[in-house]
Amino acid sequence: MNSLHKGPATTGRPEAIKAVPVRHPGRWVGAAVIGVLAAMLIHAVFTNPAFKWDVVGQYLFDDRITHGLVVTLELTALAMVMGVAGGILLAVMRLSPNPLLSGTAWVYIWVFRGTPVLVQLVFWNFLGVLWAKLSIGIPFGPEFWSEQTNVLIPTFVAALLGLGLNEAAYMAEIVRGGIQSVDEGQQEASHALGMSRFATMRRIILPQAMRVIIPPTGNETISMLKTTSLVSVIALEELFRAGQNIYSRNFQSIPLLIVVSLWYLFLTSILTIGQYYVERYYARGSNRALPPTPLQRIRGLFRGNPTPPAAPVVIPGAPNTGDTGGTHS
Template sequence: MSTSASIGEQLTTQGAGSPLTSRNVLPVRRPGRWIATAIIALAALGVINALVTNPNIQWGVVAHYFTSPNVLIGLVRTVQLTVIAMAIGVVLGVAIAVMKLSQNPLVSGAAASYVWFFRGTPLLVQIVFWYNLAALFPTVSIGIPFGPTFASANSNELITPFLAAILALGLNEAAYLSEIVRSGLLAVDPGQTEAAQALGMSQGKVLRRIILPQAMRVIVPPVGNETISMLKLTSLVSVISLPELLYSVQVVYQATYQVIPLLLVASIWYLIVTTILSIGQRYLERYYGRGFGVATANTPRRKAAQAKASGA
């Protein structure tokens, strides 16, 4: 009791003479942070020193080929593949997700079979398969089954390396995106669907105006990751001699034998485009996260404001 009374008297006296403020509170010492910082700083300096001083990297060769026409053409082709494949994946993925949530067992079963097949086989196998489709179907026809044919084309002429890459990347991505979209749709409170239908809204209008806008908060982060992953997965189409970024640098280093510098050229370009995509993903997350407490969270401006307020 006497100890408690003395502490209370000290607080009362201190509160009367010099009120307690945040400046009187000593921060908790965390030596582990300083040790971890020192280790990370030393490791970073070691990596930078190795990259700068190692003559085998040949930074002059990297700079020479960094903006060469062949490399830039391959970069443009990589971006094209990424954009088109993701567009196909998003559109088809939304349709498959809606089909999988259908009450019709035939529709939901077809969607589940699609996801099972394309997620269960390697993407590299799918790329090679589409490229060699002519071995299975010499001609591709459009018509009524067991009826008249409206149009047909030679598979070797129709399935070019670019089209084979687009089909493989887009159809494979649709299987993964359908599960992402489905999880986003299931995250929306079903009571909102019931309320909208009670107001006389059709199922399609409910999906477009009520469900999808709210589901985007859950869908955008993993779709952003899938887009970045797709950018790197386009390098697999080099096996069918499609001149994207990796294949373009391979052509150069097979002639010059400067393997490491050319691989660094490709890696730097991948890092640049990935950084741009990451920035776009961050802004999309902030946009669709409005009203959920994540719109301005973890942004550099907010962190600076918090640090300034805590130091005031």
């Protein structure tokens, strides 16, 4: 009986796979191009005498610059308070079943979003041309009190009205989107418990909508900080106008523009960091584990762990079951 020919004996293990890493030549080319351009930019910044860094250092903390900086911060803070408060009110009106309220809010948003903020600033500055005096009294009847419009609305107030009322229109759409992101069952359940519409909005809807509202609101705040430079057209001396006033006398336009830009970059960086931590705070209810903070990432790099585990969400009063969803470093 002929024996069958058998091949080489097998050990039962599959052969090792020879993995060849994927080549990415485009990444290396892109990195080289960016590196060369960055080196050229740094070389130009530090070797071009037209930048005049000594003049930049001279005026960086000038009294006129710091005064304009304070005005910019005041305008940003007050305009955002007005915008957020007005936006919440307009959003609630827009979502109201009352057609008069919703229609009024729609017209307001349509007008203030449809016209440039620069035009609105100039309009409020020249409001005295339309009404020389503003008064309080009975409609079409006697006046109880009146005052000159230019006295009631000086340049700072005109700038605040232009920025704040315009921002309210944008914030209204942001808040409306956040409110509509909350499931309708939340509102139905609160009404079933006997809560009023106002209490439901304040205690149930808005706290949950904040997770959606906060990120665009942070962007609007950063945008508002830079938009305040537009008030220079109505001769209010904020940060940019202060720089203009200085270089109109000493003709050092580039160094003064660098001074103004450095202050804007510094302030926007602070706002960006604050926005990150506020977003992280309101993300606690939606994420099982929070992403690591920049400080935690830096510590992870020094400890040899470039991607540290996410921090667990700790709910006050909740029992500790041992399952934290990660190790908090």
